[in-house]
Amino acid sequence: MRISYYALGCKVNEYEAAAVINQFLERGYRLVDFDEESDVCIINTCTVTAVSDAKSRKLIRQAIRRNPAAVIAVMGCFAQLNPGTVSRIPGVDIVIGTSERHMLVELVEKCLREKQACCLVSSVNNLHAYEELKIDKYISRVRGFVKIEDGCDNFCSYCAIPYARGRVRSRAVADVIAEIKRLVASGIREVVLTGINTAAYGADLKDYSFANLLEDIFTQVPDLYRLRISSIEIAEITDEFLTTIARHRDRFCPHLHIPLQGGTDRILALMNRKYTTTAYAEKLAKIRELFPGINITTDVMVGFPGETEEDFAQARDFIESMNFGEMHIFPYSPRPRTKAAAFTGQVSPEAKKARVRALLELNRVQALRYREQFVGQVLPVIVEKVAGGITYGHSGNYLEISFPGADAEINSVQSVRLTRAAYPLSRGEVDV
Known part of the structure; x- marks a missing residue:
């Protein structure tokens, strides 16, 4: 049997899709490219923005048109928050959300036998333990992504992900270490730790932090060439974390992706980001003092409700002063269930586009400036x-x-x- 898949969105989605595919490969299925004809097609959806929702719907319909006789299974964040919408798309056979992924093989094989559709989406409020998805066969030959946690407790006012993923659930330390060892044994040189809120790892554990996990990885996997973190929130950059990565600086990648999102204290407060621009700047200065030349990249949202032209000008000045090595810039879009969706002062699409363009130009200049310092090295x-x-x-x-x-x-x-x-x-x- 031939199986294909597509994962929209973040690295966690890619990891989870690969883990599910592993289960099918163990049953003897043969992986083919997504644009090839297949007997089973899996789409892992995303809902971080309205554009992500649209892409998810479009991709599902494309898969159905390409493989009208195939079993079409849809999973992920968009499916979690919109199970009815997805299950009503003609041609969709199976809908699961952000849990029950370990059951997907059985659901698909039942559908192949009985030709019966299934929608199995549980409330994330009932999720209290990490769902272990073991990967033995690695699709990537170079960079190994290892998911270490699921869920987020931050509830930023613009973000629907906590409603799609639930609270923080940390993966067992032994399972993390074992997977990294398997990756290294397979020839992978760089491992990237990822999660919905990666560095929140340990928030649900007793007396064990993200820094403890890093120390155990470096100590217990001595053959790992280098370790990278996919993203880390400013609040999770503790002294313990900095001391740990400094102690292992020869194997820790000098790169941190630290989302900023808003560039003024007023907008950050409306976003429920729980820090100020001053606190953010001070933390970056401390990091750069410890790691000269480190690449600090970020996410920036423009057009948040209530963001005036004056706010944006102030934010742009602050962002410029941070000297990021690269920025991911995106316009705000209302997300279901979020507080910001009901805020007044929604910014026009034209203003959002103009602000995105302005920051893209700043990003081009600053990204080049960061790279120029390494010429000759x-x-x-x-x-x-x-x-x-x-x-x-x-x-x-x-x-x-x-x-x-x-x-x-x-x-x-x-x-x-x-x-x-x-x-x-x-x-x-x-x-x-």
């Missing part, structure tokens, strides 16, 4: 792709670099001297 680059006589990969501080050569092995580490800074792709040459 030699950076360790893990090879991810070789095409047309050119090799591509990322450095520890997450610079994408291309350099001449067709002989480098995928997943090998090359010492590359940066010769030309550009964004998003810089150029270099192997240092000999």
Whole structure:
């Protein structure tokens, strides 16, 4: 039997889709590309923005048109919050949300036998334990993503994800360590820890923190070449965390993605982000003092309800002063169940687009400036792709670099001297 899948949205979605596919591979299914004909097609949906909702619906319909005879199974955050909408799409056979993923193989095989549709979406309020999804066969050859927690307790006023994922649930330490060891044994050099609120790991555990987990990973997996964190909230950057990564700086990637979202204290308060611009700036200064040259990247939302032109101008000035290595910029969109959806002062689409354009230009300038400081330096680059006589990969501080050569092995580490800074792709040459 042929199976295909597509994961929209974050790295957690990609991880979960890969974990589910693993279960099918163990049953003898054969993985094919999403645009190929298949007998079973799985779509892992996203609901972080209105655009994500639209993409989810579009992708489901595309899969049905491409594979009219296949079993179509839909999972993920959009399905969790909109089970009725998804199950009413003609051609959808199975709907689960952000749990019961371990049951998907049985549900699919029952559907293949009985041709009976199924919608199994449980309330996230009943989720109190992490759902372990073991991965033994790794689809990626280079960067290994390891999910360490699910859920979020922050309830930012614009975000529907806590309603789709539930509260923080940490994965068992032994399971995290075991998976990283399997990844390293399979040849993976870089492991990326990910989750819905990654560094909230341990919030539901007794006397065990995210920093404790990092220490155990570095200590118990000595052959791991380098470790990266997909994202970390400013409140989770504790002294204990900084001390731990500083102690293992030779294997910790000098790159932190720290979402900012709002650039003024007034908007941050409306967002329920629980910090000020001053606190954010002070924390970044402390990090840069400990790790000179570290790449700090961020997420920024524009057009939040009530954001005036004066607010945006002030936010832009603050963002510029932070000297981010890269920004992910997106316009606010109302999300069901969130407080912000009912706020007054909704910003026009035209104003949102203009603010996105302004920050994209700032991002282009600042991202290039960050990269220019490394021209002439030699950076360790893990090879991810070789095409047309050119090799591509990322450095520890997450610079994408291309350099001449067709002989480098995928997943090998090359010492590359940066010769030309550009964004998003810089150029270099192997240092000999």
